[in-house]
Amino acid sequence: MGFYIVQTLTGLSDASSLFLVACGLSLIFGVSRIVNMAHGSFYMVGAYLAYFFIDKLPQGPFHFWIGILLSALAVGLIGMIVEVFLLRRLYHAPELFILFATFGIVLIIQDLSRWLFGAEDILGQQAPGLSSSINIMGSYIPQYDIALIIIAPLILLGLWLLLTKTRWGILVRAATEDREMTDALGVNQTWLFTSVFFLGSFLAGLGGAVQLPKGGADLLMDLNIIATAFVIVVVGGMGSIPGAYLAAVIIGELNAFGILVFPQSTLVLMFLVMAVVLIIRPYGLLGKEEAPEHDNAPAPESIIRPASRRLKTAGAVFLAVILALPAVANTFQLVLITEIALFALACMSLYFIMGPGGMVSFGHAAYFGGGAYFAALMVHYLHTPMELTLFLAPLLTGCLALIIGWFCVQLSGVYLAMLTLAFAQICWSIVFQWGAVTGGDDGLLSIWPSAWASNKIIFYYLAMTLCIGGILILRHFIFTPFGYTLRACRDSALRVDSIGINLKRHQWFAFSIAGIFAGLAGGLYVFLKGSIFPDEMAISRSFDFLFMVLLGGVNSLFGPIAGSAAFTWLHDTISRINLWQLILGSIFIVLVVAFPQGIAGSIGSRLNKYFRDPA
Amino acid sequence: MTDQKNNYLLDVTDLNSFYGKAQILFDMTLRINRGEVVVLLGRNGAGKTTTFKSIMGIVKPRSGKVRFKNKEIQSLPPFKTCGLGLGYVPEDRRVFSRLTILENLEVGRQPARQGRPAWTAERLFELFPNLAERRHQNGGNLSGGEQQMLTIARTLMGNPEMIILDEPSEGLAPVIVDQLAATLLKLKNEKVSILLAEQNLSFAKRVCDRAYLVYQGTVCHESTLAELDNDQYEKYCSL
Structure with a gap:
């Protein structure tokens, strides 16, 4: 019995970091329509930077958490820089080209990380005061997992308040639905996009940083997480933050229990869940059918003619x-x-x-x-x-x-x-x-x-x-x-x-x-x-x-x-x-x-x- | 005026706009005085919506000038045009369907302009009592008439000196059209200048001072509505 409770809790704690990454991706995509391939790289950088900050900060009761926060802020800043200096020039380019620019960032960050942090996998530090385990009916779960389980719903609540109770949040939701109309109503979306990029990247960095004591940091994290994040966004429903949490919990639990059934590849189970969800609800668990885009229709493709x-x-x-x-x-x-x-x-x-x-x-x-x-x-x-x-x-x-x-x-x-x-x-x-x-x-x-x-x-x-x-x-x-x-x-x-x-x-x-x-x-x-x-x-x-x-x-x-x-x-x-x-x-x-x-x-x-x- | 600048509130001169390679506007020229209510009459595809989008900066005109309060605005992005006091109510309403009525109004909110009281949600609910009862409902759940009222209210939250309305009476029940006419006349009394596009002549006659007949992307005839020549109207606008 204790074993199953511990597995459930482990799944929940895994879900936290998945949720942070997926909701950042979803927020950015909602407003800017950019599929940010570099989002997984931001997650990886978050983990590496957290390791670096925690290592360098003077030891104390809070240095661990300060390190995590600093790393998330730094990643948010990196996201902002990418938006201001690169993506802002490309909003009118075809979607695929923007995607390529972000994939270029993936490659650059990949090599820079290898150069700066080395190719060796890094074992994360433990959180002070949370490094022991709790006994639940004979099975043990690390205290840190419990902290992670608490963090995600708090962030979910914070995001919900931000999006529904502040003018910024209302504008973000309006722009997600109809950018052109929001523009015509006098909203300068430049800063809106930049701030959303900051928040989304911050969340990715935070996701990477908080999982450091559990998973450490390595160079495969970027592309591994991005695929999982896509699955979560699709399963949870596009643009739905609670949906992202729900989907993250499902995937987290699946990994925790799936490992008992399919030790080789829990991703097969992820595939099955995604398949079932898409059959029952094509727009995801909490997603709604997309409103048709109001932007001007893309230029028609040139007509393909038989060879002259x-x-x-x-x-x-x-x-x-x-x-x-x-x-x-x-x-x-x-x-x-x-x-x-x-x-x-x-x-x-x-x-x-x-x-x-x-x-x-x-x-x-x-x-x-x-x-x-x-x-x-x-x-x-x-x-x-x-x-x-x-x-x-x-x-x-x-x-x-x-x-x-x-x-x-x-x-x-x-x-x-x-x-x-x-x-x-x-x-x-x-x-x-x-x-x-x-x-x-x-x-x-x-x-x-x-x-x-x-x-x-x-x-x-x-x-x-x-x-x-x-x-x-x-x-x-x-x-x-x-x-x-x-x-x-x-x-x-x-x-x-x-x-x-x-x-x-x-x-x-x-x-x-x-x-x-x-x-x-x-x-x-x-x-x-x-x-x-x-x-x-x-x-x-x-x-x-x-x-x-x-x-x-x-x-x-x-x-x-x-x-x-x-x-x-x-x-x-x-x-x-x-x-x-x-x-x-x-x-x-x-x-x-x-x-x-x-x-x-x-x-x-x-x-x-x-x-x-x-x- | 003796000055080279004129005293029109909105002055559109020789505007040429394109969608890709297709030219939609041909030397579109029109002028609106402060406090005036002016209508563009024309068939579907005459270029009324493109004119409005070009004025707002949603479509970038290839040549020509748009002056609002003597300031050239043809190359400004929409949010800056709006910030100068030009509000836009699009044809397809474009209510934010996942935002409540109050939130829709919040998106449109801009600081008050000098010498005028700012529009607030409460003042707008007096003008549109139907919206008051449903203030916490999502925009997507409103009827067509309510959505039209909401888009007008949302634009007014920006405290515009002039509003541009694209076919506001389209698809509305006659009783709602009556309400809409009354609302526009109230706005006229509040010294808001109005430019609208219409295909409904009787509606236009109730609220407008002056008309431009638009045909194939250009103005073909101009007159006050009281003196509108029926033959000209038949020639360019009747269906």
Whole structure:
């Protein structure tokens, strides 16, 4: 009995820090519509800074709590600086570009933390006076856990008072609902946004700081917490602070008890709970259906036209160059070009759901890595030949996308994107934690093509055939009635609904098709590299794909190919340098600030005229 | 006036506005004197709403000038335009549905202007008795007429010298339209200048002094409402 009470209390205390992070994320998103990927980094910085402050402050009865508060304030300040100097310039840029800027911050903070605090995991200090344990019917719970259990509801109450009883809170709620109208009523939202950013970052920092005595600090905290925070926001209901608490408690309890059932991965349980909640209440436990945005509708995407004669000629020349390449290129270059082709196929599948489908996936690596792992597992355990593997792996990935997609298409926009990221992170953690089967961090090795294709040149032709074929098939889909319907779904859900088209089914189908082709790319990747590691499924891989698509431009079909070539080259060049994540992050930010309307978009529109048929 | 500056309260000159590549306003020009109630009459899509959004700064005009109290405001953001004393009541009302009536009013609250008593929630509840009973209810639970009253009240909380109302009578029951007309006349007595857009001519005739007929993004005809030429109205505005 005591054991169960202690597990319950442990779950509640875990929930506290989760709640702090999730409600900060939710507040910031509500007002600014920015999905702040760096929120998890703020949480991590909160933990590191708290360790630093508690270490440096003179010992006393309060130095622990003062350290925690100082760290939260410092993180709030960092958030404010990010808002004032970076995000404020970007409010009119497309959502995805802002997302990239915040992901750039994630990379920068990641490398800076490694540099400042070291790569070693840090064990947190204990709170003075709260370092012993309480005996509950024979089981023990740390006193500090009880303190955490009390903190979260107090903060919930404080936030509730702030949001309902102060003018600031009323303005924040008004801006969350309708920014333009709030503006027209004379409210200068600049300071409102900045203060919300401060509060949200403060809460993230506080979340990281208070969990220090329990979990310490490490460099994986940032992306681990952000996926959990997305799940909490989705489960609790967007913009609902009490919902965030409720969801945090559910997830916290789930982790506390789930560990008894599924010691390998409690994230599987998180997946199940999220699934059940989304089936019963698509807008989350305490969420309401989103009011339609009043902001001016985004500029319509440029119309995708079938290839002109000139473009077809250009394509044929391109194809000829690819066929002739093995005659001039060395093995290393061939492998690099094969890799580019694989990424181009994966990008094309992402573009397929993002561009015509209008569904942004933050977790496309789940299908690329999924295909790769399905292939690797089949070869490793069943010794299937390459040909069969390359046929089955995409199909299995398609099934995975079918399952994940069903949940994702229940939502739309940013919420859909959050969900894809959460699912991808769950897939990653299964692969990462289930070491007995997947090899965990060590990956799966020695997976080579069949004998006839083991020559790099032959494998090059095989990969090119499959990739170009896949890209052309995806392209063909865009010009079928199915593709037209998909674009109609993107442009006006309401109108599509009223002429009797089942929007969700089309989106679901598109999602699964994209999964199949990403899975094919992943399967080929395993045979190209001969091995597979969980990194191929990680969040940063998903963002690589997104970045490739954005680099190439969302409005053109050649975009994914150009983007993957440019990105793979860039990555190959800088990843040999120390602190390369810092450089990559800075490049993200500079590109987004310099070209808020899209990089290839601006170049592409200039090039476009050369490929148009003469009138 | 002998000065180069004129004495109009609001002076809109040669405004050209676009949505993307589509030009909506073509040299839109109109002038409102202090204390006047002026109406823009025109069909759907004539450019009335775009004119208002351009005046407020919600849409940035590509060229032309907007002067309010002799100050150029065409490049100001909406909150600054509002701060100068220009209140805006949008067409689709845009009540904050998750805020109570009192909270909706609080969002609109601005400091009082010199020489005028500030609007308070209590004074507004005298003007709109229906809202008083429901002050703690969420905006989303109000009827269309109540929402229209709430948006006007919310804008008045900013103590504007002039308010811009976009089709206030649209979609309201006739008895509510009567109340609305009475309210606007009370505001006129309080020396609030009013610019409104309408398609309801009889409503406009009850409250307005002067009319501009708007057709295809520009003003085609101007006259007092008493002398409004029926042929001109039929030509540009009738449906």
